[in-house]
Amino acid sequence: MSELDGLKLLRLIEEGVAGKTGEAFFRQIVCDLSRALHAHGAFTSRLLPNRRARMLAFWVGGQYETCLEYALEGTPCEYVYRGEITAYARNVGEVFPVDRAWFEQLGVQSYLGIPVKDETGAVYGHLAVMDTCERDWADADIDVLRLFSLRSAAEIERARYQRELEDANAALRQVNERLGAEIASRAQAESELAAAKAVAESANRAKSVFISQMSHELRTPLNGVLGFAQLLKRGQGDSPERLREGLDIIERSGEHLLNLVNDLLDLAKIEAGKLELSPSQVDLRELLEHVTSLARVRAAKVGVTLMMILEAQDFVPVMADERILRQVLLNLLGNAVKFTEAGGRVTLRASGHSTPMGRQAVTFVVEDTGIGIDESELQRIFEPFHRLASPDRVVEGTGLGLTITQRLVDALAGRLSVTSRKGVGSTFTVECELDAAPQRQGAAFAAADIEGYEGLMRIVLVADDDRDNRALVTQLLQSLGFLVQAAGNGQEALERLNTIRPDLVLTDLVMPILDGQQLLRSIRADGKLARVPVVAMSASASAVTRAEALQAGCAAFLPKPLKLTDMLQIIGDQLGLKWRYRAAPARNTHDDDAAPALRDFRLPPDLAAELQHLAMQGDILALTARVDAALANDTAARPFCRELRALAARYDVRGIRQILVASGG
Numbered sequence: 001m002s003e004l005d006g007l008k009l010l011r012l013i014e015e016g017v018a019g020k021t022g023e024a025f026f027r028q029i030v031c032d033l034s035r036a037l038h039a040h041g042a043f044t045s046r047l048l049p050n051r052r053a054r055m056l057a058f059w060v061g062g063q064y065e066t067c068l069e070y071a072l073e074g075t076p077c078e079y080v081y082r083g084e085i086t087a088y089a090r091n092v093g094e095v096f097p098v099d100r101a102w103f104e105q106l107g108v109q110s111y112l113g114i115p116v117k118d119e120t121g122a123v124y125g126h127l128a129v130m131d132t133c134e135r136d137w138a139d140a141d142i143d144v145l146r147l148f149s150l151r152s153a154a155e156i157e158r159a160r161y162q163r164e165l166e167d168a169n170a171a172l173r174q175v176n177e178r179l180g181a182e183i184a185s186r187a188q189a190e191s192e193l194a195a196a197k198a199v200a201e202s203a204n205r206a207k208s209v210f211i212s213q214m215s216h217e218l219r220t221p222l223n224g225v226l227g228f229a230q231l232l233k234r235g236q237g238d239s240p241e242r243l244r245e246g247l248d249i250i251e252r253s254g255e256h257l258l259n260l261v262n263d264l265l266d267l268a269k270i271e272a273g274k275l276e277l278s279p280s281q282v283d284l285r286e287l288l289e290h291v292t293s294l295a296r297v298r299a300a301k302v303g304v305t306l307m308m309i310l311e312a313q314d315f316v317p318v319m320a321d322e323r324i325l326r327q328v329l330l331n332l333l334g335n336a337v338k339f340t341e342a343g344g345r346v347t348l349r350a351s352g353h354s355t356p357m358g359r360q361a362v363t364f365v366v367e368d369t370g371i372g373i374d375e376s377e378l379q380r381i382f383e384p385f386h387r388l389a390s391p392d393r394v395v396e397g398t399g400l401g402l403t404i405t406q407r408l409v410d411a412l413a414g415r416l417s418v419t420s421r422k423g424v425g426s427t428f429t430v431e432c433e434l435d436a437a438p439q440r441q442g443a444a445f446a447a448a449d450i451e452g453y454e455g456l457m458r459i460v461l462v463a464d465d466d467r468d469n470r471a472l473v474t475q476l477l478q479s480l481g482f483l484v485q486a487a488g489n490g491q492e493a494l495e496r497l498n499t500i501r502p503d504l505v506l507t508d509l510v511m512p513i514l515d516g517q518q519l520l521r522s523i524r525a526d527g528k529l530a531r532v533p534v535v536a537m538s539a540s541a542s543a544v545t546r547a548e549a550l551q552a553g554c555a556a557f558l559p560k561p562l563k564l565t566d567m568l569q570i571i572g573d574q575l576g577l578k579w580r581y582r583a584a585p586a587r588n589t590h591d592d593d594a595a596p597a598l599r600d601f602r603l604p605p606d607l608a609a610e611l612q613h614l615a616m617q618g619d620i621l622a623l624t625a626r627v628d629a630a631l632a633n634d635t636a637a638r639p640f641c642r643e644l645r646a647l648a649a650r651y652d653v654r655g656i657r658q659i660l661v662a663s664g665g
Contacts, residue, residue, distance in 0.1 A: 025155050026057035027064060029127075033148045034059050037141055039129040040108065044116070044152055045077065046125040053077060056125075060106060074098030080113040080126040085142060087112045090134040103130075110135040114145045116153045118160075125156055222257065225250050245645075254561070276543045277321045277411060281437040284315035284362065288350055291326055295333035295346075297658045303342030306333070311351035317437035318360050324408050331405040332366040332428050339426070340370035355433060364430040373420040381418065382406045450568060452481045453577040459483045459500060460571075463493035463507040463519060464537065473506060473562065480568075490514025494522055502532060504574055506558075509538040509549060517552055524553055533574040537562065601640045603663045615656050623656070 020028055026044050034042040041060030045053040048069070055067035072078040075096055079086040088095060092111045093103035103109075108130040116125035127149045129141075229250060292308040299306040329348070336346040349365040373381060382402050409416040414432025460482050464470040467488075474484045485500055487493035491514040493507065505523065509516035516536055523529045533555035538545050546557045556570045572579060603611070607630055614623040627644055631637035640663060647655040 021155065022159060023057065026152070027059070029148055029152055029155075030057045030059040031064075033127070033129060033145070036144055036148075037129050040132045041106065042127070042129045044125065044127045046156070047081060047123065051078075053081070053126075060130075076111050076113055077126060077128070080115050080128070081123050083115050083117070083123050085112075085114050085145075087137040087142075089136045092130075106130065107132045109133055110137070112137045112141060112145060114142065114149050116149050116156060118153065118157060125152065127152055225254060225257070277324070278543070279319045279321055279435075281317050282320045282322045282325065283317055284350070284352070285310065287322065287325060288329070288348065291329045291333065292348060293655075294330060295337060295348075297655075297661075298334065299337045299346060300658060300661050302337065302340075304337050304340045305345045306337070306348070307345065308348045309350070311349060315350075315352055315362075316354070316360055318362070318434040319437050320412070320434045324412060328405055328408050328412075328430060329364060329366075331402070332364075332430070335402065336366050336368035336370065336426070336428075340368045344369040354436075358436060359433045360436055361431070361433050366428045367425065368427075369425040372422040372424050373418070373426055374422050378418065378420060382416075449581045450480060450579045451582045452580045453572075454580060455578070457481060457483050458503040458575055458577075459485065461485045461487065461493060461496060461500070461502040461505045461507075463487040463490060463505065463511065463516070465489055465508060465511040469508075469537075469560070469562075473567075476564070476567075477571075490516065490519035490522075493519055497523070497526075497529060501528070504571060505532060505534045506537060507534060509536055509540075509545070516549075520552055520554060535570055535574065601636055601663055603640075603660070608660065608663065612657070612660050615660060 030042040030044055034040070041058075043058040043060075044056045046056055048054050051072045052069060053072055054069045058065045058067050070077075072081055075098055076086050076088060076092065088111045090109055092109060093100040096103075110131045110133065111128060112130075113126055113128035115123040116127055117123050127145060129145065288308060288310065292306065296306045333346065333348060340346055345368070347365075347367045349367070350363070352360050352362040355361050406416050409430055409432070412432045412434075414430055417429050417431075418426060419429075420426035460477055462470055462473050462477075462484055463486075464473070465488055470486050470488070474486050477484045485496050485502065487496055489511045490507070493505070494514065505519075507516045507519055511519075514522075516538075520534050520536075523532060523534060534553070535556045535558060536549040536554040537558045537560060538549070539560040546559075549557045555574055558567055558570065568579075571577065607626075611623055611626065614626065624645065627641055631641055640659070643659060644656065647659065
């Protein structure tokens with residue numbers, strides 16, 4: 001090929017591929033190459049891993065064909081990829097039997113291929129032409145092929161650089177995205193840290209106030225428990241009346257402590273999202289009267305009138321968690337009293353009706369004539385630690401009351417809503433649906449009045465590693481006529497079962513050597529004892545522990561501290577007992593005359609202040625002793641002293657404060 005022909009061909013190539021890249025470039029190259037050499041077909045390929053190649057463009061018989069991927073071994077392309085210019089003038093299919101069928105299909109007899117190399121001389125592609133006739137490929141043909149090869153190499157290099165540039169840009173974008181994400185994440189973390197710090201600081205302040213309040217609430221009943229226990233130990237409860245009075249105070253103080261502990265545990269469960277409901281039969285009317293009487297003491301102290309209006313006089317007993325309902329109502333009433341000025345009014349309205357599904361739809365409404373809530377704050381009052389700002393008064397509290405109340409209402413599957421007008425007052429409404437309680441046959445169960453049971457003596461085995469609890473249950477059941485066998489662990493209980501056949505087994509779940517679950521399995525595996533009812537006792541009163549005990553085969557579950565009513569109810573149900581009750585005490589005929597005299601009695605101011613201080617501290621012993629010393633000889637004070645002693649016997653601290661307020665304290 002002359003230099004002029006070469007220039008013309010080069011110009012033809014450049015004009016053909018001008019503005020083309022990638023697939024379009026290679027399609028143009030094979031088309032132009034085939035026409036320049038008047039060949040039947042042409043193709044270009046690139047090298048793949050594992051000694052394979054992939055066509056980039058394939059022109060044959062005047063049209064484009066589908067590109068193929070193929071193995072190099074046994075093909076003329078194998079030699080080309082070794083860096084050699086390969087030419088076959090005839091019978092190429094006979095020389096390379098691997099491709100014979102393919103060459104025959106195309107009608108190809110001759111082949112000319114040249115490697116495509118990068119700037120380092122490494123082969124990474126090749127260019128080939130084929131013809132249907134025998135053809136002695138001339139140097140001019142090779143020169144033409146070399147020109148096309150050089151141009152193909154340039155395009156392949158350009159494509160490689162473009163891919164590398166795109167990869168680099170993609171990597172840079174990923175780095176930028178990661179950096180941006182890290183910056184955003186750090187900013188978010190810093191924001192969350194600042195928010196968490198603010199919440200923690202608020203929580204610490206709230207915790208300090210909470211601990212201070214709980215300290216007072218816990219010490220109040222503890223004074224009664226420890227004080228009367230010491231008096232009884234010193235023998236100052238010799239008379240049956242004094243002994244019963246002291247025991248009643250200890251019992252009520254213990255129940256008060258238990259309620260406080262349960263409330264603290266519920267608060268912790270709410271914060272952890274693990275609040276468990278313990279439904280029981282609830283008399284709504286009795287509950288409403290109870291919470292109203294408690295809230296009325298505080299209301300009277302600050303000069304606020306508290307009223308209860310029952311829009312449904314005959315509430316149907318429902319199944320609900322009584323402590324949660326009580327806490328919700330007390331929280332709302334306490335809040336209403338706190339934000340109502342002296343002379344104002346707080347009203348608790350309650351209504352209910354049956355639903356088509358056989359449930360009870362209950363609505364509680366707490367209205368006050370207090371300071372009201374500004375509309376801008378109305379949506380935030382349920383947020384933790386949020387407290388209403390008032391320039392005219394100091395507002396007590398931690399800001400958790402309404403938050404806890406809302407979560408308790410949520411736990412009841414109810415709805416808590418509020419409406420308010422600044423300077424007029426607020427209305428909080430609780431709406432929920434509760435299951436109706438099953439109707440009980442016969443009179444209410446009064447465990448305190450039971451003195452025994454009818455029929456043959458029953459045998460009860462008590463297994464508990466706690467000596468005090470074991471002694472308590474043993475003495476209680478023995479006083480009612482049961483024959484009691486006691487064991488300090490499950491293994492000892494099994495040994496007792498070899499010699500006695502109890503009618504019922506009471507067992508703690510957590511004991512050394514052999515625990516309650518293992519004891520239960522041993523009893524159930526013994527054919528002679530398999531039908532003996534086993535009642536589980538546990539200080540873990542969670543729903544999970546209860547469910548595990550019942551699923552294991554226990555007849556019932558008793559949480560600790562044990563309640564006499566619940567224990568005797570379960571024992572009576574399991575053994576089919578008919579209880580015997582002691583006769584009711586004679587009524588004091590002087591009680592009817594006490595009310596007018598009590599209303600007219602007024603305490604001396606100094607004594608009233610002293611008694612109020614002792615009541616606030618919960619020191620019932622000192623309070624009653626001071627009353628006896630100051631008013632023992634005052635005839636007009638006898639109704640007051642009698643009422644005060646009755647309240648002290650029940651350890652009704654709030655009732656004591658109320659009577660002191662009414663009598664001038």
